[in-house]
Amino acid sequence: MSRLEVLKTYKIFIGGQFPRTESGRYYTPLDSKGKALANICLSSRKDVRNAVVAARKAIGPWSERAAFNRGQILYRIAEMLEGRHAQFVDELMRQGSSKVAAANEVNLSIDRIVYYAGWCDKYNQVVSSVNPVSSSHFNFSSLEPMGVVGVVAEQSTSLIGLVSLILPAICGGNSTVVLASENLPLCAVTFGEVIHSSDVPAGVINILTGSTEEMAVILASHMDVNALITSNLETKLSNKLALLSVDNLKRKFDYEVNWVEKEKQALHYISDLQEIKTTWHPIENVGGASSSY
Amino acid sequence: MKIKSHTSNKIPVSPSIDKVGVEERVARFQSRSIKNEAKKQGLNLVLSMIDLTTLEGKDTEGKVKQMCYKAMHLHDHFEGIPQVAAVCVYPSMVAIAKNALRNSSVKVASVATGFPSGQTSLALKLKDTKFAVEQGADEIDMVISRGKFLTGEFAYVFDEIAAVKEACGKARLKVILETGELVTLDNVRKASDIAIYAGSDFIKTSTGKIQPAATMQVTYTMLMAIRDYYDETGIMVGMKPAGGISTAKLALHNLVMVKEILGTKWLSNEWFRFGASSLANDVLMQLVKIETGVYQSNDYFSID
Numbered sequence: 001m002s003r004l005e006v007l008k009t010y011k012i013f014i015g016g017q018f019p020r021t022e023s024g025r026y027y028t029p030l031d032s033k034g035k036a037l038a039n040i041c042l043s044s045r046k047d048v049r050n051a052v053v054a055a056r057k058a059i060g061p062w063s064e065r066a067a068f069n070r071g072q073i074l075y076r077i078a079e080m081l082e083g084r085h086a087q088f089v090d091e092l093m094r095q096g097s098s099k100v101a102a103a104n105e106v107n108l109s110i111d112r113i114v115y116y117a118g119w120c121d122k123y124n125q126v127v128s129s130v131n132p133v134s135s136s137h138f139n140f141s142s143l144e145p146m147g148v149v150g151v152v153a154e155q156s157t158s159l160i161g162l163v164s165l166i167l168p169a170i171c172g173g174n175s176t177v178v179l180a181s182e183n184l185p186l187c188a189v190t191f192g193e194v195i196h197s198s199d200v201p202a203g204v205i206n207i208l209t210g211s212t213e214e215m216a217v218i219l220a221s222h223m224d225v226n227a228l229i230t231s232n233l234e235t236k237l238s239n240k241l242a243l244l245s246v247d248n249l250k251r252k253f254d255y256e257v258n259w260v261e262k263e264k265q266a267l268h269y270i271s272d273l274q275e276i277k278t279t280w281h282p283i284e285n286v287g288g289a290s291s292s293y
Numbered sequence: 294m295k296i297k298s299h300t301s302n303k304i305p306v307s308p309s310i311d312k313v314g315v316e317e318r319v320a321r322f323q324s325r326s327i328k329n330e331a332k333k334q335g336l337n338l339v340l341s342m343i344d345l346t347t348l349e350g351k352d353t354e355g356k357v358k359q360m361c362y363k364a365m366h367l368h369d370h371f372e373g374i375p376q377v378a379a380v381c382v383y384p385s386m387v388a389i390a391k392n393a394l395r396n397s398s399v400k401v402a403s404v405a406t407g408f409p410s411g412q413t414s415l416a417l418k419l420k421d422t423k424f425a426v427e428q429g430a431d432e433i434d435m436v437i438s439r440g441k442f443l444t445g446e447f448a449y450v451f452d453e454i455a456a457v458k459e460a461c462g463k464a465r466l467k468v469i470l471e472t473g474e475l476v477t478l479d480n481v482r483k484a485s486d487i488a489i490y491a492g493s494d495f496i497k498t499s500t501g502k503i504q505p506a507a508t509m510q511v512t513y514t515m516l517m518a519i520r521d522y523y524d525e526t527g528i529m530v531g532m533k534p535a536g537g538i539s540t541a542k543l544a545l546h547n548l549v550m551v552k553e554i555l556g557t558k559w560l561s562n563e564w565f566r567f568g569a570s571s572l573a574n575d576v577l578m579q580l581v582k583i584e585t586g587v588y589q590s591n592d593y594f595s596i597d
Binding site for chain 1: 586587588589590591592593
């Protein structure tokens with residue numbers, strides 16, 4: 001007797017759990033041959049709100065973790081992704097990739113995660129500075145995470161665009177609310193399962209599927225979201241989001257980058273999502289002697 | 294000394310509570326959808342019913358003054374926001390709060406009787422109560438002796454409440470049952486009946502120091518005790534859930550419950566209160582969200 005295949009229900013990822021959208025809505029993206037990929041949650045504004053609440057709750061403990069420990073956890077994501085290599089290749093192929101391109105994309109994603117895992121306990125030393133000032137102060141600048149970062153994943157890729165935006169954000173101690181690619185959402189949901197099994201605390205990464213525009217405007221106007229990053233977004237929507245971001249002076253970046261290229265990983269993707277804190281520490285400076293710290 | 298006319302010396306026989314039934318009924322209150330104008334009205338009502346509370350060992354004069362200021366000015370950027378009902382402090386802070394609130398209608402409630410455990414002698418409890426009243430407290434929140442209650446000394450608990458009621462004079466008395474320590478809903482009902490019959494003006498769920506605190510099941514059970522007493526005697530008793538109600542949504546669910554069990558007569562801060570320290574900001578954020586359409590952040594509201 002032939003066996004009935006058990007299909008996966010693609011759900012969203014909020015606060016370390018996999019609920020369905022509170023709205024009960026769904027949509028059915030198609031593969032390149034016009035066949036249905038799966039029924040996917042069409043998340044609502046309330047899902048966005050819940051995800052931001054979860055991200056805000058996670059930010060304190062995550063940003064206060066030892067940087068080295070954050071690095072270990074990021075590396076663990078890479079380990080888990082490696083273990084699910086075949087599943088991601090399969091999903092990418094269902095979404096229209098060739099076998100070679102799919103394998104390349106998964107390999108590159110794993111390598112990129114390891115790259116950012118390495119930066120966790122190093123970026124602050126590289127970017128921070130001791131500043132020359134003309135008074136008796138030891139003046140230094142160091143980085144602090146911005147807080148809750150809204151991530152609108154790249155639309156033309158399912159995995160690498162998502163990974164390339166999320167990793168630098170959490171590497172720097174931020175928490176994220178991620179909107180998956182609207183038409184290629186499969187890998188985003190499965191990536192949530194990878195996160196779930198990687199010691200990443202609940203709420204640090206939250207992943208929603210659905211209409212990008214519908215959710216992005218809520219993220220952009222949300223007063224409790226501190227930064228918004230997008231990639232290769234159409235100009236009209238990008239401008240709209242920039243305008244909505246003004247109310248609480250969100251940082252907004254739109255990266256026009258082809259993430260499939262190997263070298264598209266860099267320190268500035270981390271430091272873009274950091275605030276610089278400068279400290280003026282009074283020091284004794286007797287008789288114009290040189291620096292005494 | 295005028296003692297409330299309904300005070301009797303008889304400890305009532307309490308009905309037993311169907312826990313499964315209570316949970317089902319409570320679940321239905323939580324499925325109500327309250328939108329737009331009704332929500333706005335409800336949220337403003339919630340704000341006006343809050344007893345803004347600080348009951349910490351680390352409380353200082355400055356902290357109490359700051360909280361009193363918040364009680365009068367919840368969010369001045371926004372018009373039409375009511376003041377809260379009262380502030381709730383330790384007896385040693387009553388005079389400071391009273392002075393800070395002298396030009397407002399916000400009342401001062403004081404915990405007493407060896408709060409939060411109540412493990413002290415009756416003489417000290419009465420002294421504690423009288424001190425708070427002398428300092429100017431409008432309301433007294435007393436704790437019952439849970440140890441005595443659990444060992445079945447109901448008469449002791451009854452007499453103690455009656456004695457504290459007498460010591461309160463003109464101040465209104467709220468009796469804290471500390472339901473988190475009473476274990477069963479049957480005990481909650483029994484304690485509610487004892488408190489009501491012993492003459493309390495309000496019954497209150499918790500000190501806020503013990504979890505679980507004001508669950509809807511517990512509040513439901515206490516509201517039913519109030520209703521049965523009202524049906525029997527025509528005398529109204531107030532209700533104050535305290536501890537654990539920190540979101541606007543939960544507060545609205547509580548209002549729905551009060552409305553459906555006790556009716557609109559109880560929907561004012563004379564008869565219903567929320568004991569809370571962080572509820573006010575969440576309600577304010579919801580109100581601003583309704584007005585502006587934009588989800589709000591705690592960063593732009595005053596510190597609790």
